[in-house]
Amino acid sequence: MIPGLMQTAPLLISGIVTYAAQAHGGREIVSKLIDEPNWRYDYAGLLRRSAQLAHALARLGVGPGDRVTSLAWNTHRHLELFYAVPGIGAVLHTANPRLFDEQIVYTINHAESAVLAYDRNFAELVDRIAPQLTTVKTFVMLSSPERTIPGRVGALSCEALIADEPATIDWPSFDENAGAFLCYTSGTTGDPKGVLYSHRAVVLHAMAGGLNSAFGFTAFDVVMPCSSLYHATAWGVPFSAPICGTKLVLPGDKMDGAALHDLIQGEGVTFTGGVPTIWTMYLDWLEKTGQRPDTLKRVVIGGSAVPRAMAETFKTQYGVDVLQIWGMTETCPIGVVATPTPSLAALGEDAMNDAIWTRQGRLQFGIELRVETDDGQAAPRDGETSGALKVRGPWVVRRYFRKDQDAAQADGWFDTGDIATLDEHGFMRITDRQKDVIKSGGEWISSIDLENIAAGCPGVKIAAVIGVPHPKWEERPLLVIEAHDGASVGKAEVLDYLAPRIVKWWTPDDVVFAPVPLTATGKIDKKVLREAWRRHLMG
Ligand code: ADP
Numbered sequence: 319m320i321p322g323l324m325q326t327a328p329l330l331i332s333g334i335v336t337y338a339a340q341a342h343g344g345r346e347i348v349s350k351l352i353d354e355p356n357w358r359y360d361y362a363g364l365l366r367r368s369a370q371l372a373h374a375l376a377r378l379g380v381g382p383g384d385r386v387t388s389l390a391w392n393t394h395r396h397l398e399l400f401y402a403v404p405g406i407g408a409v410l411h412t413a414n415p416r417l418f419d420e421q422i423v424y425t426i427n428h429a430e431s432a433v434l435a436y437d438r439n440f441a442e443l444v445d446r447i448a449p450q451l452t453t454v455k456t457f458v459m460l461s462s463p464e465r466t467i468p469g470r471v472g473a474l475s476c477e478a479l480i481a482d483e484p485a486t487i488d489w490p491s492f493d494e495n496a497g498a499f500l501c502y503t504s505g506t507t508g509d510p511k512g513v514l515y516s517h518r519a520v521v522l523h524a525m526a527g528g529l530n531s532a533f534g535f536t537a538f539d540v541v542m543p544c545s546s547l548y549h550a551t552a553w554g555v556p557f558s559a560p561i562c563g564t565k566l567v568l569p570g571d572k573m574d575g576a577a578l579h580d581l582i583q584g585e586g587v588t589f590t591g592g593v594p595t596i597w598t599m600y601l602d603w604l605e606k607t608g609q610r611p612d613t614l615k616r617v618v619i620g621g622s623a624v625p626r627a628m629a630e631t632f633k634t635q636y637g638v639d640v641l642q643i644w645g646m647t648e649t650c651p652i653g654v655v656a657t658p659t660p661s662l663a664a665l666g667e668d669a670m671n672d673a674i675w676t677r678q679g680r681l682q683f684g685i686e687l688r689v690e691t692d693d694g695q696a697a698p699r700d701g702e703t704s705g706a707l708k709v710r711g712p713w714v715v716r717r718y719f720r721k722d723q724d725a726a727q728a729d730g731w732f733d734t735g736d737i738a739t740l741d742e743h744g745f746m747r748i749t750d751r752q753k754d755v756i757k758s759g760g761e762w763i764s765s766i767d768l769e770n771i772a773a774g775c776p777g778v779k780i781a782a783v784i785g786v787p788h789p790k791w792e793e794r795p796l797l798v799i800e801a802h803d804g805a806s807v808g809k810a811e812v813l814d815y816l817a818p819r820i821v822k823w824w825t826p827d828d829v830v831f832a833p834v835p836l837t838a839t840g841k842i843d844k845k846v847l848r849e850a851w852r853r854h855l856m857g
Pocket residue numbers: 502503504505506619620621622623624642643644645646647648678734735736748751837839841
């Protein structure tokens with residue numbers, strides 16, 4: 319080998335905002351806020367205010383490698399933290415406000431954050447947990463000076479902090495492998511684990527995210543991320559969108575049907591994304607009000623399996639394409655995206671839709687996938703043989719923060735905890751999480767497949783399937799249904815709906831109607847459900 323003779327400029331996050339300000343500085347950013355009127359500016363403004371914030375943070379003593387925690391919704395101020403903090407070489411820990419108090423405290427202390435920046439409607443929460451925060455020295459409220467509530471912690475207003483700072487900055491240059499974002503898994507089993515994204519990982523992931531095989535942004539798109547900025551950087555959209563020059567719409571903390579529809583119509587949103595629960599709510603709202611999202615073209619959905627009925631409704635009723643994605647905190651988070659290909663199109667529209675709606679996505683350049691059978695061999699790419707899903711690539715975790723052993727194997731493969739198949743078109747389908755699969759008499763039943771089908775039954779809002787102990791079969795499926803308000807759907811209707819669509823031995827042993835608990839990242843909380851219904855089939 320001889321060394322290449324090209325430049326080696328590091329891939330740094332500050333480069334994204336600098337580029338966006340130069341290449342499409344006038345492209346608009348609109349943000350909803352907490353108790354304040356909507357905010358409007360552009361990428362040039364984002365660069366100016368990020369520079370001011372970077373200077374202010376440095377004045378507070380934040381230096382390279384230091385951690386800053388945000389506890390905030392999807393707003394322009396949170397976006398500015400996304401650039402200012404890593405811009406100066408510090409690390410932004412995006413705390414998840416939907417975790418329990420103890421877990422929020424755990425993550426902030428584990429991150430050893432020096433600064434906590436939070437939205438106004440977290441004032442009470444912060445006052446409550448502050449005595450347990452061992453490293454935070456400065457509290458900053460993401461609010462105007464008049465609206466800032468100092469509280470017991472003596473919070474400073476972020477606007478007062480940046481007001482006199484210069485609006486230009488020479489971003490420092492450093493190793494692209496430096497830590498930039500610290501995102502914790504939701505800790506459904508054990509303590510949350512910290513995944514420390516490097517600049518290089520974030521930038522490569524953002525470049526891949528904009529590609530046509532993924533989100534396929536163009537400069538004409540109007541993009542509204544409804545995945546939370548605090549959850550794995552909202553799927554990297556805060557970076558892909560500025561790279562591609564899209565208009566950016568930040569929905570704040572309100573994700574109900576009416577609020578989202580207002581923004582879609584008012585701002586001309588063409589592209590949005592979020593977890594399935596948001597879209598269940600939105601589709602229900604559209605049906606009840608008879609409204610239509612006129613400008614919307616594509617919705618990316620992931621975080622949990624997308625019910626086929628949801629994708630079909632978006633397409634057939636509203637002409638909106640659904641792209642399913644799969645990923646996890648450990649993969650920055652995008653792993654695969656379900657986008658069409660010529661080889662699928664050649665099979666006809668129905669077959670193509672079927673492939674896209676029922677699979678999590680297809681291979682993206684940058685992430686390798688391996689489905690491994692019990693004997694440690696790679697499963698054939700036949701779309702049938704399932705096994706443990708492993709991933710590797712430049713935006714996959716190697717080691718969790720402050721752990722002394724790697725989470726990935728020496729050859730880079732990281733076991734996702736999911737069970738999947740791969741097919742000849744490069745499409746991956748998750749059949750279950752290893753811990754959720756139902757083992758009935760030595761055979762496996764996919765809880766995801768059953769949920770997906772049951773979710774199509776009229777009146778069903780959320781369908782959850784869990785394996786519960788059974789005296790004869792070890793485990794049998796129990797279907798827990800949360801119905802839409804006012805819907806009259808009973809056990810008989812659900813079983814009749816399932817009968818022609820599943821093999822007989824998959825039929826749930828019982829169907830019960832109850833609220834379905836969700837985790838802090840919007841997934842069905844199967845641990846809680848299994849505990850609640852543990853004895854249901856034991857007689
Ligand atoms: P948590 O902290 O709850 O693990 P993540 O967002 O990192 O939060 O969760 C990742 C997991 O979510 C994946 O391992 C997978 O089980 C599930 N998941 C994500 N997207 C999908 C999808 N499209 N279909 C099915 N499961 C998904």
